[in-house]
Amino acid sequence: MxxxxxxxxxxxxxxxxxxxxxxxxxxxxxxxxxxxxxxxxxxxxxxxxxxxxxxxxxxxxxxxxxxxxxxxxxxxxxxxxxxEAHHHLICRNCGAQMAIEPAMLASAIRLMESKTGYQISAGHLTFFGLCQDCQSRSQ
Amino acid sequence: MxxxxxxxxxxxxxxxxxxxxxxxxxxxxxxxxxxxxxxxxxxxxxxxxxxxxxxxxxxxxxxxxxxxxxxxxxxxxxxxxxxEAHHHLICRNCGAQMAIEPAMLASAIRLMESKTGYQISAGHLTFFGLCQDCQSRSQ
DNA sequence: ATTGCTATTGATAAAAGTTGCAATAAGGAG
DNA sequence: CTCCTTATTGCAACTTTTATCAATAGCAAT
The missing domain is CATH 1.10.10.10 (Winged helix-like DNA-binding domain superfamily/Winged helix DNA-binding domain)
Structure with missing residues (x-):
């Protein structure tokens, strides 16, 4: 500290x-x-x-x-x-978590800024989805 | 209904x-x-x-x-x-709200999917920022 | 060091949200 | 239409979060 x-x-x-x-x-x-x-x-x-x-x-x-x-x-x-901030991606089936680099959202945020005129500070976002394991298991 | x-x-x-x-x-x-x-x-x-x-x-x-x-x-x-789902963009100064088309995030989500292997369902996201009015007022 | 202003905290109560379980009722089967 | 299974609900206790207010304690100034 x-x-x-x-x-x-x-x-x-x-x-x-x-x-x-x-x-x-x-x-x-x-x-x-x-x-x-x-x-x-x-x-x-x-x-x-x-x-x-x-x-x-x-x-x-x-x-x-x-x-x-x-x-x-x-x-x-x-x-x-x-x-230490970063975004999260969570598997809604098994709960596995991954970190998402803020940079991966940068271009989407720039697009939103240019379309809306807002100056965006993304904060911390959580995305949900299915991880690879759960995708193959559900086949 | x-x-x-x-x-x-x-x-x-x-x-x-x-x-x-x-x-x-x-x-x-x-x-x-x-x-x-x-x-x-x-x-x-x-x-x-x-x-x-x-x-x-x-x-x-x-x-x-x-x-x-x-x-x-x-x-x-x-x-x-x-x-009726859509994303939101909220001005953290005056509280003004805007709807965000899910399509504006589509390419960022495709990028995350290809990098992580997850199959992502974005859900509903809220972004925060400063609207144009509040940006100019704070100058 | 001491003082004074006021941001911050603890105590308390209220509001919002969650959980376990017995009673109820949706809806498939006969 | 009636019965049966069990998903769903209401109830009540409980946990989490917010709000109010008087007491405390940072810290700037003397």
Whole structure:
């Protein structure tokens, strides 16, 4: 977590504060990679933090671009450090997961930008499909 | 709702049943377009249906491809008839929404399929960005 | 160091969403 | 039309997420 001093400065420049709670959550995500709010709470609640704070902090950090939100398509969110952000491809039969390079979507996003005039920030997308194994098994 | 007999046959062929509850929910989505579980519950609860049934039915119909799940990026889901499915582009400053033609993602999806071997069904994606108005205002 | 402003947290309650199980009812078979 | 199987529902308890508000604690300024 070498980036903490920089993050702290960023927040302060925007009128926000760095707190032990925010640090704990960043640490948990640094160690855990890709976690749901409940998983994060399990990792940090021995410090006395409440669920409400976990949810609020995650929303705050994501709103400030420090975390990325990953949606698993079931309505439950997972969070990760933005520096490690990537998209997911999940097999809806066996649940196998693959990472998707953001670059693979770049041209589609450029197309959408030119057609809509929006300036798009893709965030974290989850795609669903059938992996090769499940495709051959269903033949 | 001219498609009900066809949907009923599809479900029965898979060993499932068509029920008044499922019909009410399909009707609500036909009338309402794009609704959250709570909005759907408000429209159908006078029939005596419980929240649990609403949630289970939505998941069931989506799992059978009859509904599409739209994720607004905040972890809350909205549902729509698959026949009316489209993607969304939302301005994260003013909330303005635009529909995105599924065709605009087609080539990116073909690229992902060829690189990963997965057979992808895109589902419903939500993109975030800044609309033209908000871009010019922030200059 | 101390002070003051106010962003942030914890506590609490409410809302939204999920799960297990017994009772009900869709619909195929006779 | 009646029976039977079992998919589906309602009920109730439970988990997850959000909102409110008073108390706390960053941190800029003195």
């Amino acid at each position: 070498s980036c903490i001093p920089q993050l702290t400065r960023t927040l302060r420049a925007r009128g926000y504060r760095m707190t032990p709670q925010r640090l704990s959550i960043l640490q948990a995500l640094h160690d855990g990679g890709h976690l749901s709010p409940t998983q994060i709470y399990e990792r940090v609640h021995q410090t006395g933090m409440t669920e409400a704070t976990v949810y609020r902090t995650l929303e705050f950090l994501a709103g400030n671009g420090i975390l990325s939100v990953a949606d698993r398509g079931n309505g439950h969110l997972a969070y990760e450090l933005s520096s | 001219s498609c009900i007999p066809q949907l009923t046959r599809t479900l029965r062929a898979r060993g499932y049943r068509m029920t008044p509850q499922r019909l009410s929910i399909l009707q609500a989505l036909h009338d309402g377009g794009h609704l959250s579980p709570t909005q759907i519950y408000e429209r159908v609860h006078q029939t005596g249906m419980t929240e649990a049934t609403v949630y289970r039915t939505l998941e069931f119909l989506a799992g059978n491809g009859i509904l599409s799940v739209a994720d607004r990026g905040n972890g809350h889901l909205a549902y729509e008839l698959s026949s």
